[in-house]
Amino acid sequence: MIKASLDESPLRANFFVVWSEVVKNLKFLMAYPVIFVFWTIFPFFWFLTFIFQGQAIVGGLQSASFAEIAGTPEYIPFIILGAILNGYVLTSLYGVGESIRREAYQGTLDYLLSSPCNKAFILIGKAVSESISSTVYAVIQLIVCIVFFGIELTLGVIMPIILILILMILGLYGIALMLAALSLQFKQAHDLAHTLEYVFYLFSPVRYPVQALPFWAQIIGRFLPLTYALIAVRSLVLLKQNFPAIYEQIFLLFVIDVLAIFLGFYLFNWMEKRTKKSGSISQF
Amino acid sequence: MEIHVFLRQVEDQLLVYNRDNDVYSIQTINLTKVFKKRKHKGIFGFLKKKAEKETSESSKDVTVALDHVNSEIRSGELFGLLGPNGAGKTTLVKCLSTILIPDEGTAIVNGFDIRKQTSLVRASLGLVVGGERTLYWKLTARDNLMYFASLYKMPRREAKDRVDELLALMNLSDRADERLEDYSTGMRQKIAVARALLHDPPILLLDEPTLGLDPTFSRQIRNQIRELCKKEGRTILLATHYMKEADELCDRVAIINDGKIAAIDTPERLKAMVKENELIEVTCHNPPHDTENYLRPLCPDVEIITLIRGDEAKGMPSRIKLIGGNAEKHVGTVVDALRKTNAQITSVNISMPTLEDAFIKITGAKLAEGGAT
Amino acid sequence: MKKIEEETRRLKQISCPSGLSLANLKAELRAIWECNIKEWKIELAYPINFTRQCVEPLIFLLPILVYGLVLLGGSRFSESLMRLVGTGDIVTFTFTGYIIMGFIGTAVWAMGFSIRKEQWYGTLESIYVTPTSRLSLVLGMALHSVVHQSLGTLFEVGVIYAVFGLVLRIEGILPALAIFALMMFALGGFGIFISSLALIFKEGWIISEGFHSVLMILSPVAYPLTVLPTIAQQASTVFPTAPALVGMRSFLIENYTPEILGNVFLHLLVLDAAWILFGILIFYLTDSYVRKTGTLGKY
Numbered sequence: 001m002i003k004a005s006l007d008e009s010p011l012r013a014n015f016f017v018v019w020s021e022v023v024k025n026l027k028f029l030m031a032y033p034v035i036f037v038f039w040t041i042f043p044f045f046w047f048l049t050f051i052f053q054g055q056a057i058v059g060g061l062q063s064a065s066f067a068e069i070a071g072t073p074e075y076i077p078f079i080i081l082g083a084i085l086n087g088y089v090l091t092s093l094y095g096v097g098e099s100i101r102r103e104a105y106q107g108t109l110d111y112l113l114s115s116p117c118n119k120a121f122i123l124i125g126k127a128v129s130e131s132i133s134s135t136v137y138a139v140i141q142l143i144v145c146i147v148f149f150g151i152e153l154t155l156g157v158i159m160p161i162i163l164i165l166i167l168m169i170l171g172l173y174g175i176a177l178m179l180a181a182l183s184l185q186f187k188q189a190h191d192l193a194h195t196l197e198y199v200f201y202l203f204s205p206v207r208y209p210v211q212a213l214p215f216w217a218q219i220i221g222r223f224l225p226l227t228y229a230l231i232a233v234r235s236l237v238l239l240k241q242n243f244p245a246i247y248e249q250i251f252l253l254f255v256i257d258v259l260a261i262f263l264g265f266y267l268f269n270w271m272e273k274r275t276k277k278s279g280s281i282s283q284f
Numbered sequence: 285m286e287i288h289v290f291l292r293q294v295e296d297q298l299l300v301y302n303r304d305n306d307v308y309s310i311q312t313i314n315l316t317k318v319f320k321k322r323k324h325k326g327i328f329g330f331l332k333k334k335a336e337k338e339t340s341e342s343s344k345d346v347t348v349a350l351d352h353v354n355s356e357i358r359s360g361e362l363f364g365l366l367g368p369n370g371a372g373k374t375t376l377v378k379c380l381s382t383i384l385i386p387d388e389g390t391a392i393v394n395g396f397d398i399r400k401q402t403s404l405v406r407a408s409l410g411l412v413v414g415g416e417r418t419l420y421w422k423l424t425a426r427d428n429l430m431y432f433a434s435l436y437k438m439p440r441r442e443a444k445d446r447v448d449e450l451l452a453l454m455n456l457s458d459r460a461d462e463r464l465e466d467y468s469t470g471m472r473q474k475i476a477v478a479r480a481l482l483h484d485p486p487i488l489l490l491d492e493p494t495l496g497l498d499p500t501f502s503r504q505i506r507n508q509i510r511e512l513c514k515k516e517g518r519t520i521l522l523a524t525h526y527m528k529e530a531d532e533l534c535d536r537v538a539i540i541n542d543g544k545i546a547a548i549d550t551p552e553r554l555k556a557m558v559k560e561n562e563l564i565e566v567t568c569h570n571p572p573h574d575t576e577n578y579l580r581p582l583c584p585d586v587e588i589i590t591l592i593r594g595d596e597a598k599g600m601p602s603r604i605k606l607i608g609g610n611a612e613k614h615v616g617t618v619v620d621a622l623r624k625t626n627a628q629i630t631s632v633n634i635s636m637p638t639l640e641d642a643f644i645k646i647t648g649a650k651l652a653e654g655g656a657t
Numbered sequence: 658m659k660k661i662e663e664e665t666r667r668l669k670q671i672s673c674p675s676g677l678s679l680a681n682l683k684a685e686l687r688a689i690w691e692c693n694i695k696e697w698k699i700e701l702a703y704p705i706n707f708t709r710q711c712v713e714p715l716i717f718l719l720p721i722l723v724y725g726l727v728l729l730g731g732s733r734f735s736e737s738l739m740r741l742v743g744t745g746d747i748v749t750f751t752f753t754g755y756i757i758m759g760f761i762g763t764a765v766w767a768m769g770f771s772i773r774k775e776q777w778y779g780t781l782e783s784i785y786v787t788p789t790s791r792l793s794l795v796l797g798m799a800l801h802s803v804v805h806q807s808l809g810t811l812f813e814v815g816v817i818y819a820v821f822g823l824v825l826r827i828e829g830i831l832p833a834l835a836i837f838a839l840m841m842f843a844l845g846g847f848g849i850f851i852s853s854l855a856l857i858f859k860e861g862w863i864i865s866e867g868f869h870s871v872l873m874i875l876s877p878v879a880y881p882l883t884v885l886p887t888i889a890q891q892a893s894t895v896f897p898t899a900p901a902l903v904g905m906r907s908f909l910i911e912n913y914t915p916e917i918l919g920n921v922f923l924h925l926l927v928l929d930a931a932w933i934l935f936g937i938l939i940f941y942l943t944d945s946y947v948r949k950t951g952t953l954g955k956y
Contacts, residue, residue, distance in 0.1 A: 038863045045870035049879060050724060056880035057728050057747055059737030065730030075728060191705045198716045207720045208727045319951055349951075378951070381786045385949045394671070407673035407788040417779025422702040423695065434691035435787035437673055437684035463702075479783070486671070 014121045021125020022132070029133055039091070039137050044144070047083035050207060051076050070209045072238045077151050081237065082206040084141050085168070085230055088134050089200045092172040093179065093193045095130035119272065120265055123180065127173040135165070157236045160243050164232045167253040171225030174260025181268040184275045205230050225260070228253045309487055309519035310357040310380065314389030317350040317375050317543075349375040351543040352389065357521060359486075362513040364534030364551075365523040366639065372543040373523035377491045380521070381411050394487055407436070409487040410480030414495025418476055421465040425456060425475050428464065429482060436483040443482070450478040470501030477508060487519045488512065494529065509533060527639040537639065541647040551639055558637035558645050562587075564606040564615055565633045569594075571602045572625040582617050585609035588644055601630050607645050673788055688789040692797020693804070700801075714809050715816060718755050721879055722748060722821065733821070741881045742906075743914035748821045753906050754878035756813075757837075757898055759806035760844060761872050767802030768848025769865040771795045773855045782953060791944060792937065795852050799845060829908030836908070839925035840901035846932030847896070853936075853943035857952075877902050897932070900924045 029036060054075050055061070067073035103109040112122060145151045179192055186192065200206070203213065203221040210221045210231075221227045232249040235241040349372045357363040365373050378384035380391055382402045391398045394408035419428050426447060433443035451457045454474040464472055473493065480488055490509065494502040510533055513520045524530055530537050531551045538548040547554060572578050575591040583589065587608025594600035604622075606614060612634055622629055674680035700707050725747045729735055739745035771794060775781040784794060817823060851868055855861030875889060876898035882890050893899035904921030906913045915921075947953045 032860060034858075034860050034863055038860075038867070042867065042870055045874060048874055050721075052874070052884050053721065053725060053751075053879040054728055056738055056741060056884045057725050057735045059735075059740070063728045065732075066728050068730065069727060191703075191709050194709055194713070198713070202716060202719060207724045212723055212727045317951075375951075378782075383782055383785050383948060383953055384951050385945065387949075403675050403788040404671070404673065406786050407671045407675075409786070411783070411786045413782070415779075418783050420695065420699060420778060420780060422699045427695070427698060431691050431695050432783070432787065434684075434688050435784060435789040437681075437688070437788060440687070483671075483673070 014118060017117045017121040018125040018128060021122055022129040025126060025129035026132065029129075036133075039087070039133070040140050043083055043087055043137070043141060047079050050079045054079070069211050070234075072234075074238065076149060077145075077238055078234065079207060080145050080149055080151060081233055082230060084138050084145070085165075085226060085233065086200070086204075086206045087137060087141070088131075088165075088169060088172060089197065089204075089226055091130050091134040091137075092127070092169070092176045093196055095126070095176075113272070113276070120268065123177060123268070127169075127176070131169050131173075134169075151237065153237060160236055160246070161233055164229050164246075164250070164253070167250065167257055168225050168229035170257040171253060171260050174257060174262075174264040175225075177261070177264030178267050181264070181271040184268075184271045200224060200226055203227075223256070225253055225256050228256070307359050308356045308392070309359045309361070310355075310363075310391065310393050310521065312353050312355045312376070312380075312389065312391040315350050315353040315376070315379060315386050315391055316348075316388035317372075317379060317384065317386050319347045319349055321345045321347065348543045350379065350386065353540075353543070353545055355538055355545060355548060357519060359519055360513070360517045361535050362509070362520045362522065362533055364530035364537040365521060365540055366525070366527065366530045366537050366643065367540035368525055371525075371540045373525075373540060374491055375543075376540070377411070377413075377489050377521070377523050380405075381409060381489055382406060407483065408485055409489055410483070410485040412473075412476050412480045412488065412490045412493045414473075414492035419464055419472060419479070422463060424461045424463055425451065425467070426460040428475060429479060432479050433482050438483060446482055446484075447478075450481055454478050470497050470504070473497060473501065473505060477505065481512075485518070487521070489521050489523075491523045492525070493522070494524075494526070506533060527643070531639045539643055539646055541643075546646045547642075554639060554642040554646075555637045558607060558641045562608050562611050562645075563634070563637050563641055564611040564618070566604040566606075566618060566622065566629060567601045567631045567633075568604065568622060569596065569601050569628040569630065570626045571604060572622070572627060575604055578625075579604070579606075579618060579621060582621055583609070583611070583614040586611050586614060588648060590644055605641065605644065607641060675788065685790055685793045688793045689797040689800060692794055693800040696798060696801035700805075710805070711809055711812065714755075714759050714813055717758075718752070718813065718817070721751055721755065725751060725879070738881070741883055743912045744910050746824055746910075748817075749824050749910060750906070751879045752813075752817050752821075752823060753825070753909055754876070754902055756810055757840070757876070757902065758873075758878060759809055760803070760841065761869060761876070761898060763799060763802040763806055764844040764848035765851050765865045765869045765872070767805075768795050768799045768845070769851030769855055769868070770861065771798035772852050773861045774798070785953065792849065792940065795849055795940075796845070799848060803841070824911070825909050826911060829910075833905040833908045836901050836904040836921060836925065839922065839929060840897040843897035843925060843928040843932040846929070846934070846936035849936030849940050850932070853940040856943055856947055872896060872898060875899060894924070895928075897925055897928045900928070 054063070058066075058075070061076060062073035063075055064073055066075050066078075070078055072078065103112055113119065142151070142153070146153060175196065179196060182192055199220070203217055204210070204224050204226040205221070206226070210218055210227060213221065228249040232246040232253075235246050235249075236243075351372075353372075353376065365376065367373050375384065379386050380393055380398060382398050382405050385399070393405045396404040396408060398405050420431070423431070429447040429450065430443055433447060434440075438446065448457070451460045454477070456471060456474060456478075459467070459471070464475065467475070477493070493509070494505050497505065506529065509520060509522065512518050522530070522533060534551060536548060536550055537554060539546045539554070547557075571591055571593075576589045579589050583606060586606045588605070590605050590607075592603045592605065594602040596602075604618075606618065615632060615634070619629060619632060674684050700710075725735075726733060729747070733748045734745045735747050736745060738747060738750060742750070744750060772781065772791070775784055775794070785791070814823070851865060854864045858864055875885070875893040875896055877893075882893055882899060882903075885893070900921050903915045904925070907915050907921070
């Protein structure tokens with residue numbers, strides 16, 4: 001008699017799946033403190049080179065030419081905010097995007113797929129755990145930057161920043177879901193993740209304002225959630241604008257989220273059915 | 285166990301002789317290996333109290349994988365190493381192949397000391413391990429073998445001829461230029477055996493070579509092992525937990541458990557340690573809970589009572605073995621006692637002892653499970 | 658003598674070159690070459706990955722250049738850089754530094770991760786039981802990476818020259834290559850050191866990534882060393898990339914004034930000897946350690 005699944009309400013069961021996945025992934029992370037320390041500390045090394053480059057080229061901490069495009073002469077906080085938010089891109093692409101391949105490599109994918117739960121909630125669980133760890137890294141990095149690099153953060157911007165981050169994460173994980181779907185069929189998930197990373201790196205305003213790019217590159221950037229998130233966060237923190245000034249970015253982020261999540265789930269379900277039929281699902 | 289009479293240094297090789305003046309290909313001298321278990325403390329491990337840390341560093345944190353192992357393998361012998369998982373078979377093979385450095389003792393392989401002459405030891409042996417991933421799946425069989433031939437320092441022309449010869453021997457010439465990812469598990473294992481033979485080594489170390497293979501491929505591999513030893517005169521050390529494999533192939537078998545060699549002899553003599561009337565096997569479904577303790581008071585002179593559980597879901601019965609003492613006379617008592625429970629007896633045998641029975645009698649442990657029970 | 662021959666014949670003789678003989682050296686060199694070929698074959702079996710790795714250096718270079726141009730309002734001339742090193746062309750300055758980026762990757766990733774990669778393939782133990790030196794395997798991976806990076810660099814030179822234009826002294830190319838070669842020897846020793854660390858630590862990629870990040874800061878790729886804190890400038894002299902870049906730019910860029918005076922060639926020779934000896938020493942110590950602890954095949 002299959003008792004458990006009949007008694008449990010679907011909502012509660014799905015929540016439990018998400019919760020279990022979150023707990024499992026966070027336990028993995030806690031079992032590897034070196035990984036935790038790495039993702040907290042090493043992003044600093046990656047943006048320090050840009051800070052030194054800026055100082056060599058400009059001869060100081062501010063650039064009037066930079067201010068004409070970015071709206072602020074202070075390029076160091078500009079770079080730092082870009083690096084911190086870019087961290088979410090890395091963990092979403094490499095964390096969730098490769099999670100399916102990791103399960104296949106460990107031999108647990110078959111068991112996950114043959115379980116009666118909705119697989120999408122397993123992915124949601126993975127996404128939530130990655131978001132939690134990314135946020136912990138980001139908070140630590142931000143505190144260090146406030147202390148050592150002079151970034152000013154007032155209390156009034158914290159809630160809007162949290163909203164922007166949530167919207168950005170939703171959009172990123174919609175894209176990561178599409179990546180996970182493709183990785184079911186094409187085994188080289190790492191290459192797909194890298195390619196997406198390059199797209200974000202080149203076309204989002206991580207290191208420079210999006211206006212610095214040629215027109216065709218700016219169009220590509222407009223489809224990426226990181227672009228709007230960065231514009232919005234920098235407007236609040238660096239340009240000291242108020243919340244209504246970023247309504248456009250919030251709205252566009254919301255639209256991208258809906259599209260990305262819908263496409264992500266649809267593609268994932270379609271690919272899962274297709275690869276189950278072909279029998280290539282647990283090969284790696 | 286035969287004791288070596290003397291060692292003789294001839295150029296850079298040590299010759300190890302036994303009492304009958306046979307030369308030993310492999311000799312282990314007090315070989316010992318101890319592993320310390322690593323504690324994974326995790327991200328909050330530094331919060332562990334000091335007292336807890338001190339008590340955790342006890343003898344339970346070390347595993348004695350090899351415990352002063354002394355053994356000799358004659359030149360041209362097919363020598364079996366039989367024991368359950370965790371007995372120390374793989375550790376011994378790794379020490380002999382120089383992958384692992386022992387903590388105490390040493391071994392002489394083809395006249396070379398494993399501690400001091402590692403290159404020459406490696407050139408003297410070929411290693412085959414069970415398991416899938418020991419070759420490059422994205423390369424063809426030929427590419428794999430040619431690459432390893434270069435690592436065995438074979439000249440290119442010689443390597444090419446040898447690779448062709450081995451591929452023909454394994455009946456894989458027509459698939460030599462296909463990637464290994466398209467091969468079956470058995471075919472990959474054949475290539476692994478071919479790799480071990482590339483440089484024509486006098487000694488082969490085989491660590492569970494038929495692990496995971498179906499019966500057809502297992503039989504092919506076993507036949508090949510037999511030929512390599514008998515026709516080509518190679519010395520072979522075969523580490524396995526398959527009793528039947530050791531019984532069928534080996535000239536002598538060493539029984540190993542918990543890092544110690546409990547006995548070394550021919551399979552016949554080992555089986556003869558269990559006398560016929562000393563072995564009763566009762567096959568039944570649904571044996572009683574804690575069978576050993578249930579039957580023990582009824583058969584006080586029987587040395588070993590052991591239950592080997594079958595897979596009831598698949599309809600495979602369990603086996604209760606009584607070994608030693610005068611087990612034969614307790615048949616009626618045991619049958620009556622089992623009938624009082626829910627056990628359904630399917631057969632009672634006063635059987636010919638197998639190597640497994642010898643193993644159980646000598647070590648007190650079961651071959652199917654790891655370690656002593 | 659006859660009796661000895663008879664006795665040794667009972668143990669089958671093996672023919673395997675060993676020690677300091679010419680035959681052994683040839684065999685080790687052949688193993689290095691075959692390892693390189695093996696890596697090429699495996700890499701080309703993943704065409705998407707191969708294509709991506711060819712393009713990747715450009716992907717990471719472009720933001721560095723665009724960022725610099727944005728700071729100057731679109732101009733490629735920086736007065737500040739001119740004051741520091743005698744040349745204000747940020748594109749040529751940055752690109753001549755960036756050339757070595759891929760080769761830093763050779764040391765920390767290709768060499769540093771070589772043994773790890775074999776563990777991942779599952780072939781490490783199979784390789785370890787052969788009589789070929791492990792160092793030859795690491796060098797084989799390094800050879801593959803150097804060739805790979807060299808091809809990538811030529812591609813980058815073509816693209817950057819076409820898009821931005823480069824102003825280089827042609828007569829400086831040969832001496833710059835000599836300095837580059839000296840740098841590669843020291844980086845090779847460094848790579849051997851990294852490969853031994855990656856063998857001990859389970860999360861070996863963190864070691865490689867960590868050293869890569871540190872080396873990126875201490876190497877004057879996109880900025881002169883003088884902008885670094887003093888302690889970082891001193892630390893940079895321990896690694897070959899800093900003196901090599903200073904030396905290469907001296908030959909390749911007109912009016913370039915090295916911020917570090919001194920004999921670059923001598924500095925690099927000392928680093929070569931130091932890193933090669935240090936790397937080999939640590940390599941053999943860790944090799945012995947993992948064989949003692951039994952963690953060789955574990956991943």
